[in-house]
Amino acid sequence: MNKERVLALLRGDGFTVFAYFLSLIIASALLPVLGTKIALVQEGLLALLMVLLFLLHRDTLWTKLSGKLVIKSVLYGLLAVLIELVLIIITVLITKVSIQSHNTSAVFSMIKGFPVFALYTVVIAPIVEELVFRQSFFNLCQFINWRIIKSSSKRARIFKWIISAFVTAIIFASLHADIEVWEYVLISLFLQWLLHHYKDIRVCMIAHGIFNLSTLLLLMAL
Template identity: 30%
Template sequence: MSLKKNVVATLSTYLIIFLFPALLNLFFHLGSQIYWIQTVDYIIGALVLTYFYWRTRERPALEQKKVASRQIIGLGLLGVVAALIAQFVANLIDLFLFHSIPSSANTTTILTIIKSYPFYILATVIAAPIMEELVFRRTIFGSLVPFTGQVGAALIASVMFAMAHSDGHLLVYTAIGLVFCYLYQKTGRIQTSILSHMLMNAMVIGISLWR
């Protein structure tokens, strides 16, 4: 698969996966069954996008560098701390400048679902981070770099990432997205930001459930 075909396949598949549960619920009123469907839907999406990734022999310019596995893991772990700090700072700015509520409606909804349907954690901690990193970082950010430069591409991809979460905390999700863009371009391996994204989601959910 060529890189251009990968971009088209990745974006179109993600759009279908993202919209499918809501469209299905619109016609069949699934009730609580939607969480099973969404979990399976996200897992399938993550597997399909991963398949597209491995089938694409052509690599974008950001992935041309050589990097050791320990650097990917090390930066992936440090990236969790960076993402949490970015989230904290962005929340403070949101609070003092825009007087927004610190809590995230998106996170609150996810926690409520997980408490009743624990299997949903597979969608939020594993499947969603894989899809979002392959889409927003590797595909959108990576594809825009040659046209807008790394800063412009990171801003566009991160704002789109924030808009996809649609809970009013645009600045917070944009800040997190920028951290993940940096991790990806620093190592040239999407596995770095995937690791950070998974661990961040796991930590936020784990700490919130522990309270």
């Protein structure tokens, strides 16, 4: 196998998804040995994966991003936080039951114990998760859908996109191990729409990072 084929394989969606889940499996295997420090190991593994993916996709990820698009990305991240807060308030008013994200609370506790974990939450996780889920995992779902549904009509394309987006969102949400699954499904669908609209994964990365940062700042303020 020559160099070009190896690079093509490493740049493929399959490798990105495989490398991500392999990192999670390795971290899980080390849990009995490392205990509470396992989060830092997982952070390190995903940081290495982030660097590798940036090197493999430098032709697209390292190109200049307009200031106007950066501002829009930040605003979309803030909009996602606002939408989540409104939905939480409506849910609490209807059900009379307080809602708390166990995953967000756990992350906040981790940051208080290991401040460096904030870097993972605001930078590493948004970059890696967007490349893995919104781009690569979604593309694999689309590939499977096109194999199953042969039609290329506009209605069929929309249907395939919706199915792929929902499957991606459900897998993304389930990996966050939180009872408030709907929050992660909604944010995944929102970010998937951003990628569909702007055709630039960096818009999703910035919006995701701003969403996480805003959530942490709100927790600190409470």
